[in-house]
Amino acid sequence: MAITSTGYQSPATKREGLIPSVYNKIIMIGADETPMLSLIGTSPVKGIKHSWITDTIGTPKKNAQVEISDFTGDGKSTKVSLSNDTQILTTDISVSKTMQTARTYGGKELEHETTKKAKEHKLDIEYALLGLGRDADVKKSVFKASTARTDMQAGEMAGLFHYVANGATTFSGGKRGNVLAFDSTGDWKGDAAVLNETLLHQILQQIWDSGATPKDIFIGAALKPAINKLATRQFSNETALKAKVVSLDTDFGKVNFRMHRFLSSKFGLADVLIAGDFSYAKNGLFIPTTIEDVPTSKTAKQKRYYTECCLEVRNPNAFAIGVGLKSEQV
Template sequence: MAITSTGFQTPATSRVGLAPSVYDKVLLIGADETPLLTLMGQGSKVTSTKHSWITDTLAEPKKNAQLEISDFTGAKKSTKQELSNNTQIFTTEVMVSKTMQAVKTYGGKELEHEISKAAKEHKLDIEYALLGLGRDSNVKLSVFKEPTARTDSSAAEMAGLFHYVAKGVGAFSSGKRGNVLAFDSTGNWQGAATPLTENELSQILQQIWDSGATPKDVFIGATLKKAINKIATRQFGNDKAINTRVVTLETDFGKVNFRMHRFLSKKYGLDDVLIAGDFSYAKNGLLIPTTIEDVATSKTAKQKRYYTECSLEVRVPDAFAIGVGLKA
């Protein structure tokens, strides 16, 4: 009888002894450096290079008063929508010479050190893609780009979170692009930034609440953290907790966790951005979970490669809202 991943027999009471996924281990390395990926967690198994899912919305409330005997109209139509993303291949390579494997180095063995460092770099590359960064020299175009399919001569690129939160709207109108709210002077993420206060924060969270979801987490960079500190100080007084990486505030919509994100900075062109939502509605779907494999080489060195093929899945775009054009 074949040994399988699920089968067991007496005296065993469960299937044990399976090695944990490399992906699970990689998630634990430098978790605070990739907070989006860590908070989203792993999605459902992806089975195609083009990954699709169905989302739906609730109808707006309306007056509903009927006669005791009334007719069945049956006028309601389906509001389901299909969303899709392409899987993107991520690789991070390590090569250490035979000499460097043999000699003593500070910090331990060189190969193990490089493998650990590469795991962090691999995760950061995935986090970078989750935000739609690096796809255009203009960050404000890059983050909204649609997914692109692979060809024989070009790699596939998945769309990031902004693309789905924009809900298919191609440009800002009256300060909105789907659930992306622009607070700058021109209302299109091109003008002078507006100070972030309780009013702007409430508008962003209200957008999620009005859609039927509950905002639970907010990602900000170091610049906008100063504004949140001011709000926290007014709420708590002189509280040391406001200087921590995660601040929990009472809002009109319940408790919300404010989390720091390194990519929401001037370096990446996103220092004026605040991302809010219920991140249980976004997942990183895996077509090929992270593996670390030996790569054959004729060189006098040892080569290893991290490999992941995955796709961002935003199951309910209305569970998110993004504020842009903000300052402390």
């Protein structure tokens, strides 16, 4: 009988000897540094241009029929095709032969660099999932559509904001799809509004009205005090201040508030709150993360992390993003 990836026999008690996924391994290293990547799952991608189909449930309507009624059958397809381009991400490691041998604080230099670069690699993936770094103006960058690769240009994936905007290119009436602007001008350019229970309710209501249930909310340090204020109504103030993840009861069920380092002034997203059911978002892997030796004539050992992936948002209506928000003391 042929040896397979899953089979084993006595005296073995489980399948051994397979190399574990590098992708899964790097996700476990400092998981709280990339909370979105750690929360969403993965899906296989079969090409550098990845497409998927979404569909929506119709709005409830009056439905009362006589005992013998005609068949109307006038419904039309509501399926929509969405796509994203895969992005190649690489992180290089190079350690001289001398440093491979020398004793250093923190252990062996090659192992230290390999672990450190794993963190950097997955931070780059998280950065791309949010659409950061694609324009000098972060408020343009996050909404950008994907860029197809050419021989002279790298392909770039579209981030979460692009899909949550649901095709809208500008804010109108304080909305750009499911991105809600609460600032004074309603276009993410005016003075921020204080995040309170009423505004939070509006963000979650947007998801609920779309037929999904909000389960997780990402915030940054700037908005944490506003959430602390809401949390102290359900928990002690000490508990609210210390928790990295606070679960609160809302009108839409229990939601988990999670801290995200990229939702900060450093990245231009300090006034942002991202809510949704993240089971509808996947990191589409065309080439799962690998670490490979890179041949070199130098007196050094070189390795490279390599991932080719793109964000897949299977139901954009399962998400809502609030922008133009602040805590009271800001």
